[in-house]
Amino acid sequence: MPIEEINWQLLMPELVIALTLLIVLVFDLFDSISKKVLGWMTIVGAAIALWVSIQMHLDGTVGIQFNQMFKVDNFSLFFNMIFLISTILVVLLSMSYLDRGDKKQGPYYLLILLATLGMMLMAAGNELIIVFLGLELMSLSLYVLAGYFRENPASSEAGMKYLLLGAFASAFFLYGIALIYGGAGTTSIPAIAEKITAESSSPLLLAGMFLLIVGFGFKVAIVPFHQWAPDVYEGAPTTIAAFISAGPKAAGFAAFLRIFMEALPNLQGEWSGVLILLAMLTMTVGNVIAIAQTNIKRMLAYSSIAHAGYVLIGLAAANNDGISSAMLYLLVYCVMNIGAFGAVILAKTEDGESLMISDYAGLGTRKPLLAMFMSVMLLSLAGFPPTAGFVGKFYIFKAAVGAGHIWLVIIGALNTAISAFYYLRVVVTMYMREPEEELEFSPYASTLVIGLIIAAVGVLLIGILPSLMLTPAQNSVF
């Protein structure tokens, strides 16, 4: 077999991230270098990769590399943008957060970059091996990050829970791949699609497909596979909770879309019903349990479960509109969810973070900037116009109506109403309730405020000019 010429230009975003993580790894060895520099290196590397991805997306670059294993197209490039924006925002939030306890910073940024690289591989995988390796690269880095504050028992516990359930899910995912390999005789995504048209669906394929749904369900926290999410978000460092809730969820959905829409479209009759059921269950359970939460990180965890349900509506619609609206929603969701966690990090008192929703009472007058950021993010999560959350939900529901899933849209709309209750409760607590005890809040860190300004501007910009991101998303359907 001749060795094919490698087109390095197609791999630029991945190569830039790989190079950045090597640079961070080496520079971490020098004690004379301030560890803050490593954070800036990470941001610069991710920003270059983001810029390259955007350029390639604008040029419409398409190509398959490494013996049909690695596919660069607008779909993977759009997801690269989501991952890299999430990474940049999370690193901006992390820089002041890590200063608090004099934590080791080098490995932290290294692991974030490794996780980002894993996500990019997942979105670009044209072969189930690559998707699996990307998933594991991402997950293994995240297990360590969730348990990163070793001296904090809650963080270690979160790491262990994430590890056990995540590895359990990976095993399901892997067994699903094995059965699909048995049923289709290949692990290449386009080849599977061809094989399944030729033959009728075998029990092996169906079993494999359901195992894949279970595996993805764990990774993106779909009910009934969501139990790990609240515990991990609560125990993990808040910056990492923001990271886990954003990029990896988008990466899980990227592979989910790629495998189900591209490799298994001919089994749509079997999976679309399951996805509709899971979407309804996920939205309802996530939103209803979120109402009962008193800890803001747990509330955001259940809210992120509910948002996975909204994205599933787009998947269940299973047409071009559904795919593009799910992609737009994931982008919007990542920005606003990281923003909401960023506002939680900003609300820091002398004895640590104030995580109880009741602690936020009276912030509207005492900390107007913080209250404003928090309100913008929560209103966007609830889906009020003119924020990005509204745009995202609107196009998701529109796609589902176009596909004829009226009931799904009705349940989604009802859930949006339920979710408004608990998001607005926080806003009301901030602006209308007097604090029971006077909490001493620490001064703002500048990098944190920069990150929040970027997130807030992004949320409002997409909300006012939806076509800015909608058109690229529509151009990105494979």
Next chain:
Amino acid sequence: MLLEYYLILSALLFTIGVIGVLVRRNAIIIFMCIELMLNAANLAFVAISRNLGETTGQVFVFFVMAVAAAEVAIGLAIIVSVFKHRQTINVDEINSLKG
């Protein structure tokens, strides 16, 4: 060679692994059961690969073995750090995160 026998054996191993994860409470035993599930998948890959007369599945197994080794390295480190805090690795007793 009958592929069915191998697939049944691998499905049995996988099921034993799943039941082990759900029933056992010791974090290390849970971890071993997850390894059993991964190896069940490996067995299926190798059997199917041999049946088809091509090597994709066997290459896949190498990757899975490497990934499993990395997972063990990270997993044991995290379990040790939990043990340092609580002197136990019984997952029922490690439940400070609840809501």
